[in-house]
Amino acid sequence: MTETKPLILCAPEPRSLDLIFTPEALAELHARYDLREVDGERLGDLGDATLAAARYVLGQPPISSDVLARMTSLRAVLNVESNLIDNMPYEEVFARGIHVLTTGAVFALPVAEIALGFALDLARGISAADADFQRGNEQWGGDGNAASRLLSGAEVGIIGFGDLGRALNRLLAGFRCKVKVFDPWLPPSILRDHQVAPATLDEVLGTSDFVFVMAAVTAENRAFLGADEFAKMRPGAAFLLLSRADVVDFDALMASVASGHIVAASDVFPQEPLPADHPVRRLRGFLRSAHRAGALDVAFKQMGDMVLEDMALMDRELPPLRCKRAERETARRMRSRPVDRN
Template sequence: MTGSPDPGAARLPRVVVAVPPHLREQFFTPAVWQSLCAAAQPAVLDEHTDRDALGAALPGARALITAWGTPRLSEELLDVADRLAIIAHTGSAVAPYVTEEVFRRGILVTQAGDAMARPVAEVALAFTLALLHRIHRFDHALRGGADWDEASQAPPRHEVQGCAIGVIGASRTGRAYIELARALGAQVAVTDPYLTAEDAQRLAVRVVPLDELLRGSRIVAVHAPATAETRRMLGARELALLPDGAGLVNTARSWLVDEDALLAEVSAGRLDAAIDVFDTEPLPVRHLFRKLPNVLLTPHQAAGTAECRQRLGASAVEEVLRFLRSEPPLHFVGPDALARVL
């Protein structure tokens, strides 16, 4: 554990930064880090997954900045966090790190999910265009040694202008994706039980039941949260409703799709898919997804832009600074956030 070299920092409130070195470099620009050091005494955990190290750092700390892999805040850890008042997560889902006891003790919790919406939506759009134009199939054929004529063979290709695109979940990312797809002329339908008629009108989308969306879409993009209700919401029955030659885009969570059912569909060649998230990560080297010409893969990196990661760090630091200035948080979450399991 390291901290600020400023000898006067001991008079400032302590903030535990449970973020590993490689992510600190990406998350915190010099200006953002300087703003934190000017208002607080950072206690940095290089081994941010070490539960004992976290427990040793928490006594006396007013704030905790968490990253992926930070230990869950159990009652035991909270008991030593005698002055902890705010937890600022540098990601979106807080359920892996926060417990109901955190909220019972009146500790504020914030997250930085807004920062991720745009880059994930851009990747989902890139996936959409690739599937429509079968770019992944051409690339696979050429790299695999197929001759020119053979590599030129692909199912019918389509333009995004006028394309029927279905969006499952009008989340922050879903709405960002809708904006991008509609800007290119797509006709968008949405399934989301929580989308109001006013919001649908504002987004200029049709709200339809899931089965209707699946039957009528050339591309389906998944943007729903991972909750108990959405687990495997796209199973064998649902995937079978997609038209022949349709494409599935998943930059959300593998939780939402029955991976075995999807593998069966793409193995048969009936559907194409573009996937950023998997049941097992890292994706096994011998997994069949890696071999199929009609599947486009990325290793869970949809939100990994330099700009996004800097926004994540800036968001977390700003939440801590607002707390220290006695200002309300911008991205507060309550106990209902625990329903999002991933």
């Protein structure tokens, strides 16, 4: 008699199975599991038998208490978008021992690398000098370095020390930077274990040549970086936003750059795509990137590998180890907007 394969309900939007799995990994997925692609917004319309049989949900579609109660075999929700979403009764999920897992760690190194690139660009005026060259306004030799500085040995501040912040800190090691970190969710001993100095937000802002923002949006920190915070930064310091735009008062950020007080770079914006007439597009001293820092195919494919390995562990009644587990105390506090494109 043919053994019934475990059922996975697949709603990975905005990702797709072809995006996050290599052909070999996708073949393995099909060989091990029964895959059912579903409309995530209509999970409750599935029959009781289908919901009761589902062992995993790939994606994080809305799951009501009623639907969750019908999913009697559910072991894990595997979020492949990377932002925890407030669309399920987390307390009930955790009470039943169901894992909520995210694959966002795959983006840490790509984001850290582009953050380093932004910092070097702002420090040495690379893209600005190229634009001047194209217009025939280039300045040769030392004349083109009036505002240049070294990243090596610089005072660096990191706001948020999760996967992104830690990956950046590893890359900065070769530059011998003096790194201070503000992260109210971490005890000082953990920061010291990573050879960074715990600091207050004011200390990070006021003593850093480069400030990297890697903090996720939570219920407590929307727009917590505003005009007062930018005013505390050193004149000419660089502000680099890599996580989510909602942690910043973006108008205040633009005003600080426009005044010449700081320079900035951002991979994220209050609206995405950004309107064609948005003033940040014309703002000198502001380096722009279209939310592409982590969106590398190699990162997407790592998601599939992580999912396969963790499901294999859970199939053996072992805890998942590759994906990041949502915590009871913080899951509902996350407020980062989900992405709607890859």
